[in-house]
Amino acid sequence: xxxxxxxxxxxxxxxxxxxxxxxxxxxxxxxxxxxxxxxxxxxxxxxxxxxxxxxxxxxxxxxxxxxxxxxxxxxxxxxxxxxxxxxxxxxxxxxxxxxxxxxxxxxxxxxxxxxxxxxxxxxxxxxxxxxxxxxxxxxxxxxxxxxxxxxxxxxxxxxxxxxxxxxxxxxxxxxxxxxxxxxxxxxxxxxxxxxxxxxxxxxxxxxxxxxxxxxxxxxxxxxxxxxxxxxxxxxxxxxxxxxxxxxxxxxxxxxxxxxxxxxxxxxxxxxxxxxxxx
Numbered sequence: 001x002x003x004x005x006x007x008x009x010x011x012x013x014x015x016x017x018x019x020x021x022x023x024x025x026x027x028x029x030x031x032x033x034x035x036x037x038x039x040x041x042x043x044x045x046x047x048x049x050x051x052x053x054x055x056x057x058x059x060x061x062x063x064x065x066x067x068x069x070x071x072x073x074x075x076x077x078x079x080x081x082x083x084x085x086x087x088x089x090x091x092x093x094x095x096x097x098x099x100x101x102x103x104x105x106x107x108x109x110x111x112x113x114x115x116x117x118x119x120x121x122x123x124x125x126x127x128x129x130x131x132x133x134x135x136x137x138x139x140x141x142x143x144x145x146x147x148x149x150x151x152x153x154x155x156x157x158x159x160x161x162x163x164x165x166x167x168x169x170x171x172x173x174x175x176x177x178x179x180x181x182x183x184x185x186x187x188x189x190x191x192x193x194x195x196x197x198x199x200x201x202x203x204x205x206x207x208x209x210x211x212x213x214x215x216x217x218x219x220x221x222x223x224x225x226x227x228x229x230x231x232x233x234x235x236x237x238x239x240x241x242x243x244x245x246x247x248x249x250x251x252x253x254x255x256x257x258x259x260x261x262x263x264x265x266x267x268x269x270x271x272x273x274x275x276x277x278x
Contacts, residue, residue: 063247063248064242064245064246064247064248065241065242065245065246065247065248065249065250065251065254066242066248066251067238067242069248069251070238070242070251070254070255070258072251073251073252073254073255074254074255074258074259076255077121077122077125077255077256077259078125078259078262080122080125080126080129081125081126081128081129081132081259081263082129083129084125084126084128084129084130084133085129085130085132085133085136086133087129087133088129088130088133088134089133089134089136089137092134093133093134093137093138094134095130095133095134096130096131096132096133096134096135096138097134098127098130099127099128099129099130099131099132099133099134100131102123102127102130103124103127103128103130103131106120106123106124106127107124107260110124110256115249116249116250116252116253116256117252118252121252121255121256124256124259125259128259128263132263132266132267135267135270136150136270139270139274142274143273143274143277146270146273146274146277147270149273150266150269150270150273151266153269153273154262154265154266154269157224157227157228157231157265157269158231158262158265160228161228161229161231161232161235162231162235164232165232165235165236166235170232172232172233172236176229176233177233180226180229180230180233183222183225183226183229184226184230187219187222187223187226190210190219193210194207194208194209194210194211195208197209197210206274206278207271207274207275211271211275212275212278213275216272216275217272217275217276220268220271220272220275221272223268223272224265224268224269224272227261227264227265227268228265230261230264231258231261231262231265234254234257234258234261237254237257238254238258241254
């Protein structure tokens with residue numbers, strides 16, 4: 001080191017230089033101090049050496065985000081969502097409208113907050129649980145067994161996306177991100193057009209004229225593919241956050257992002273399965 005501040009620090013200085021200076025200080029002090037004082041000074045040097053021999057502090061000790069943080073918070077949010085969905089399904093399926101509106105508002109608020117708010121993120125999970133509970137019961141009454149199939153399909157797509165990302169078979173490059181972004185914009189425009197046609201009574205079908213028949217199946221497959229690609233981008237963002245040592249509180253953001261994508265994926269699979277049932 002060349003910085004005198006760090007050189008003179010008992011913590012940041014080089015251990016070898018620190019021992020040499022300590023020995024010189026003991027030799028000079030031996031003529032004017034007692035042996036007990038020299039032993040005390042030697043003990044201090046040994047303590048500092050032991051401190052340097054300790055393993056480096058990990059992310060948890062330094063308050064940085066870890067994969068465990070993300071997993072725990074994501075699991076907690078999904079558990080909260082599932083419990084709320086089950087209660088809504090059983091007690092008040094009609095609350096899905098309230099859940100849809102609240103989920104949209106809370107989703108936008110959380111997405112634009114500069115710092116994560118655990119309370120608002122948990123409220124978002126509750127709102128989405130209300131929405132999914134009512135919607136899922138409607139689908140289940142129309143097509144028996146479809147909810148279980150959609151849940152299993154969601155887990156399968158999630159696991160596949162994670163495997164492809166971890167294995168390196170799918171890499172998040174700028175080109176990949178641009179392609180996904182263009183696909184999302186195109187899908188959004190297509191969906192808005194479908195809603196407009198439904199409002200004006202053009203065509204038919206439970207999901208609109210553009211989401212019926214084989215066209216609906218093709219669009220549904222594209223939507224599932226976009227959701228899976230979004231999951232891969234989410235995984236990459238979490239990986240970069242851990243590697244860059246972002247504060248642990250941002251694990252809430254990571255969990256929130258994963259839940260948003262999983263909810264979208266589940267809804268797309270639910271609709272795709274319903275179209276195939278028809």
